[in-house]
Amino acid sequence: xxxxxxxxxxxxxxxxxxxxxxxxxxxxxxxxxxxxxxxxxxxxxxxxxxxxxxxxxxxxxxxxxxxxxxxxxxxxxxxxxxxxxxxxxxxxxxxxxxxxxxxxxxxxxxxxxxxxxxxxxxxxxxxxxxxxxxxxxxxxxxxxxxxxxxxxxxxxxxxxxxxxxxxxxxxxxxxxxxxxxxxxxxxxxxxxxxxxxxxxxxxxxxxxxxxxxxxxxxxxxxxxxxxxxxxxxxxxxxxxxxxxxxxxxxxxxxxxxxxxxxxxxxxxxxxxxxxxxxxxxxxxxxx
Numbered sequence: 483x484x485x486x487x488x489x490x491x492x493x494x495x496x497x498x499x500x501x502x503x504x505x506x507x508x509x510x511x512x513x514x515x516x517x518x519x520x521x522x523x524x525x526x527x528x529x530x531x532x533x534x535x536x537x538x539x540x541x542x543x544x545x546x547x548x549x550x551x552x553x554x555x556x557x558x559x560x561x562x563x564x565x566x567x568x569x570x571x572x573x574x575x576x577x578x579x580x581x582x583x584x585x586x587x588x589x590x591x592x593x594x595x596x597x598x599x600x601x602x603x604x605x606x607x608x609x610x611x612x613x614x615x616x617x618x619x620x621x622x623x624x625x626x627x628x629x630x631x632x633x634x635x636x637x638x639x640x641x642x643x644x645x646x647x648x649x650x651x652x653x654x655x656x657x658x659x660x661x662x663x664x665x666x667x668x669x670x671x672x673x674x675x676x677x678x679x680x681x682x683x684x685x686x687x688x689x690x691x692x693x694x695x696x697x698x699x700x701x702x703x704x705x706x707x708x709x710x711x712x713x714x715x716x717x718x719x720x721x722x723x724x725x726x727x728x729x730x731x732x733x734x735x736x737x738x739x740x741x742x743x744x745x746x747x748x749x750x751x752x753x754x755x756x757x758x759x760x761x762x763x764x765x766x767x768x769x
Contacts, residue, residue: 503705503736529568565700572600573642575708618747619716661697705736
């Protein structure tokens with residue numbers, strides 16, 4: 483006899499957060515037992531629930547969901563990331579900044595601490611902005627991609643998630659029409675984030691300013707992507723376009739992030755994050 487899945491229904495508190503216009507539904511289960519998180523990840527309907535919650539017309543609306551837990555092995559906060567299409571992600575630096583802000587404001591964390599995301603640990607520093615850092619990028623080299631009879635000469639970079647970066651100015655409307663073909667191209671079997679980058683001017687602080695548009699893996703066009711900003715900064719460093727400690731700014735539709743690379747190739751990003759509103763929502767999933 484086939485056993486039917488158990489139905490779990492419960493009202494859960496959430497916080498809507500944003501950084502650079504990249505917005506998230508945050509479930510804070512930092513002090514909660516791990517058993518519910520384990521069941522949630524195994525639930526057949528969790529992916530559908532994520533898509534429903536992130537829907538901007540029928541749900542709360544967001545680019546993704548962040549779940550804050552405590553990692554008992556590493557004794558540090560851990561964040562699980564889910565894209566708006568229901569898939570699980572490994573890295574989200576705008577989300578990391580939001581979680582750092584939340585831990586500072588809610589749990590009185592010290593000014594410097596680490597957060598686990600995926601298989602990596604990220605350092606966070608509090609100040610006027612939230613400064614996050616990550617290990618040097620993995621530059622996998624130049625790649626030519628043919629999609630929809632258009633040839634793209636770009637670069638493959640990994641920062642814990644994959645990126646395809648093209649140095650070319652495009653418009654959001656153009657990216658809306660062509661981004662999906664690159665994101666899900668056969669050369670990227672796990673799909674990829676897509677960034678189009680162009681240098682525009684020197685900003686008010688004297689930093690070289692780059693403009694970047696992003697088609698995020700699992701989300702589509704978003705207002706900003708800080709892992710994309712880190713990938714672009716690391717690529718510029720690998721190509722010799724910037725030198726150690728040289729600050730640059732990456733302007734995206736949702737705002738500007740300041741980035742730099744130290745002498746060891748480690749990448750730093752500085753920007754703000756803020757809560758938008760709080761609420762409760764019904765979680766209705768099969769476990």
